[in-house]
Amino acid sequence: MSVRVRMPTPLRKFTNGADEVNAQGQNVRALVEDLERKFPGIKERICDETGKIRRFVNVYVNGDDIRFLQNLETSLKEGDNISIVPAIAGGS
Amino acid sequence: MSNPTTARWVVAEGSREPKNVESVLDLIGETPLLEIRRIAQGISPAVRIFAKLEGLNPGGSVKDRAALKMVQEGIKSGKLREGKTIIDSTSGNTGIALAMIGRILGYPVELVMPTNVSAERKRIIHAYGAKVTFSDPLEGSDGAIRLCRKILEEDPDKYFKPDQYSNPMNAQAHYETTGPEIYRQTDGEITHFIAGIGTSGTIMGAGRYLKERNPKIRVIAVEPDDALHGLEGLKHMATSIVPGIYHEEELDAKIPVSTEDAYAMVYRLSQDEGVLVGQSSGAAMHATLQIARKLRSGTLVTVFPDFGDKYLTTNLWTGWRDRMSVGNLKFSI
Known part of the structure; x- marks a missing residue:
């Protein structure tokens, strides 16, 4: 089962510059682990030391913030569109 | 009996008449310096810390x-x-x-x-x-x-297009106003100027003015510690389009601050100093305290670019009380 993950600019150094990657996972937690396997180092940018999504990072599944779904346990299905978006724009 | 600090505010000591102006534009600049006392505990008594409250500009920011x-x-x-x-x-x-x-x-x-x-x-x-x-x-x-x-x-x-990233007038505004105001407001005693970098206009312009007045004044920039950060308004220079007005060689130092430390400082400022600011102010204060702890004497001035009312719906405030009440606010200073 494969989903598409859109990457923000600051994380593209892990993905060789790709703005979109394919990854696997039954839920967001598994997806993050799969991303870490493919792109070592990326997990600690997305999650804090307790494993939770960092507060300034928003993860969307088909446009919905996972904080309003089941957070890391939000289940995924084939073809879902995931976006990882910094909670702020930065650099005014 | 109330302590003298309290009494000062309970008993009215005359009033300052607000000035009359013709336009909102006349209210831009001449912002006050707030002395930071409570969260500066533990630093040398000969070190004073001030924050320039840019949220008091009519548009609400620097x-x-x-x-x-x-x-x-x-x-x-x-x-x-x-x-x-x-x-x-x-x-x-x-x-x-x-x-x-x-x-x-x-x-x-x-x-x-x-x-x-x-x-x-x-x-x-x-x-x-x-x-x-x-x-x-x-x-x-x-x-x-x-x-x-x-x-x-x-x-x-x-x-x-004003082009704030490349327009020298961005820094010039701070050379002409922010820098002179700070120098005057500290009676020329400022020793360190600390500010975040977004376009870098504030630190470039005010820093240049202050160095001209006294080359010994240290000019120190604050930036996010990583490309992926939650410090609205600040730029991680190494991974960003570098503003044309940014000249790193004019800085004495650059201090990286993590989003977590900056957020924690925002909470401390609201709880201990009664000033509700944005996250870039938290980052600036965090770096300023880091510097202050190493000094025996000095007058440090930082800039609080805006107040916190523009961020109340952001993740900054999601669940902050829980983090406060369980005492797990961490400070790396």
């Missing part, structure tokens, strides 16, 4: 200064004239400033910003009647810069 100067210069040079529309890319505060100034001076304003800027900023800009084009949030502020360039190229005659 960006009023640069925006006004760039627009004034545009009018003076003839580049901004009747029929032109002001356009720029911004993550918010400059947009608010331009929207406000455009209203007063009679120029339409169009802004390009990523969709993930805080809801409050979008609403304020909407309330001023400026037009907003949203850029891809995944591309951050650099994406807004690129989209703005594209819009401009399609109809170059329509627009005047």
Whole structure:
């Protein structure tokens, strides 16, 4: 089962510059682990030391913030569109 | 009996008559310095810390200064004239400033910003009647810069672009106002000037002025510790489009601050000092305390670019009480 993950600019150094990657996972937690396997180092940018999504990072599944779904346990299905978006724009 | 500090505020000590002004633009600048006392505990008594409260500008941020100067210069040079529309890319505060100034001076304003800027900023800009084009949030502020360039190229005659990242008038505003105000307000005793870098206008302009007055004044920049951060308004220079006005060689040092430390400092400032600020102020305060702890004496001045009311809907405040009450606020200073 494969989903598409859109990457923000600051994380593209892990993905060789790709703005979109394919990854696997039954839920967001598994997806993050799969991303870490493919792109070592990326997990600690997305999650804090307790494993939770960092507060300034928003993860969307088909446009919905996972904080309003089941957070890391939000289940995924084939073809879902995931976006990882910094909670702020930065650099005014 | 109340202690003297309390008594000072309970008993009225005369009043300061507010000045009358002809325009909101006359209220830009001349912001006060707030002495930071409570969270500065543990540092040498000969070290004093002040924060310049830029949230008291009429547009609510330090960006009023640069925006006004760039627009004034545009009018003076003839580049901004009747029929032109002001356009720029911004993550918010400059947009608010331009929207406000455009209203007063009679120029339409169009802004390009990523969709993930805080809801409050979008609403304020909407309330001023400026037009907003949203850029891809995944591309951050650099994406807004690129989209703005594209819009401009399609109809170059329509627009005047202040271009806060490259316009020397951005830094000049701070050279002419912020720097002199700080020098005067500290009776020339300032030893360290600490400010965050977004466009770098504040630190470049005010820093240059202060160094001219006294070359011993240390000018120190604050930046996010990583490309992926939650410090709205600040730029991680190593991974960003570097502003044309940024000259790193003029800085004495650069201090990286983590988003977590900056957020924790925002909570401390609201709880201990009673001042509710944005996250870039938290970052500036965190770095300032780091420096202060190493000093035996000195007068440190930092800049609080805006107040916290524009971030109340952001993740900054989600669950903050839980983090406070369980005592797990961590400070790496």
